[in-house]
Amino acid sequence: MRQTARRRSAAFFDVDGTLTNVTSMFRFLEYRLAAEGHPPSVYRDERQRLSAMTAAGVPRTETNRAYFASYAGAGVQAVDRLAEDWFQAELRSGGFFNEHVTAALHEHRRRGDLIAMVSGSFRACLAPIARHLDVAVVLCSEPEVEGGRYTGRLDTPLIGTAKAEALHELTALRALDLDASASYGDHVSDLPMLRLTGRAVVVGDDPVMREHAGRNGWAVWPHTPTNLLRT
Template sequence: MASTSPRSAAFFDVDGTVINVTSMFRFLEYRLAAEGHPPSVYRHERQRLKAMTAAGVPRAETNRAYFASYAGADARQVSRLAEDWFRAELASGAFFNEHVVGALRRHQREGDLVVLVSGSFRAPLAPIARHLDADIVLCSDPETVDGRYTGQVERPMIGEAKAEAVRALTARRALDLSASTAYGDHVSDLPLLRMTGHAVVVGDDPVMREQARHQGWPLWPRTSVDALAR
């Protein structure tokens, strides 16, 4: 029997790339409000995490710290809230980066495997993936015990973890990385972008723009702030 040719894939970071917002924080704000917390609770949590970033704490550790606020939360209830959150985001407009979604649709028409690779977690990513008909989601998976989050995550899907997950997927699915494309907006996406034969930088991060110029990668815009406000 003839061997099957390796399949090409398209790997998409999500926050700031496929969507114009950060799903983890937008969903956290929505969840806390839905659970009856005053806005100050979200502001305090957001400032705590921003302070870690400003102090130079690695992004993977900030990602771990994010999940502390989920300790004890019912995972099924979080998933239900995530569905409601996604519908609200869609209704508000300018949630998706249409440049990137257009590319995703083109990859689908060409038969590429479409993979979302995100430091976010499955609850808010699931409705996004379903809406886009993505084939696979590689993401941070916070720990659960007896259906409730513990507040811990063993391996955030950040930086080299993205590259390692894609390597493992490539071995399982016999993918051709040289014919594949990766899309990202942040320096933590560079290990992923460097793995594929083609890469696209989204947004205006100065380090990423310099990498794009050096590597000859295309530069694509985010949706404008004005469009998001509308």
């Protein structure tokens, strides 16, 4: 009689506001613009533009697309190098990671779970974080590239239902058991991912997320106290 192969459990981690105490996409954008010689006002204007979209009720998928517009024309390799420099600077400053969540990540690895970062950010920004935490699987937004340069366009932001779809694809590819798996997130856009796994953890103090946690029996963990929350 053929024996059915045992399916592997996994742990899925949102990044900004979950694994990290800061919004790394914006911290890196500020660093990149300064490194490229732009005055601080360029970052402030860009941040205000995106914040105004959020305040006007524009869906997060659209603000995510709008974020990548500022990368139009930037060389992929140059951005990768800047991202590594940025991350090393963040490590030197301290307080970048949520200690509760990174401790959970290491415990999941010790148990043999597959570890995956699942983020609306992009690979350049996430790769140094993944290397530091020894995370092999990164599911993220993939901005368009032509001739080694970003076009400023993004087809599918990995936000909301796109995160759930990515988990389903990975589950089929890696023979995962979602009921035996865990997921971690801090924002309502993480809910489709959190609902898929047998265990879910809400990070932070978002009242809507805490309401969902109470209704579904999910754990709620705090952000690590830090003086670096200049997102």
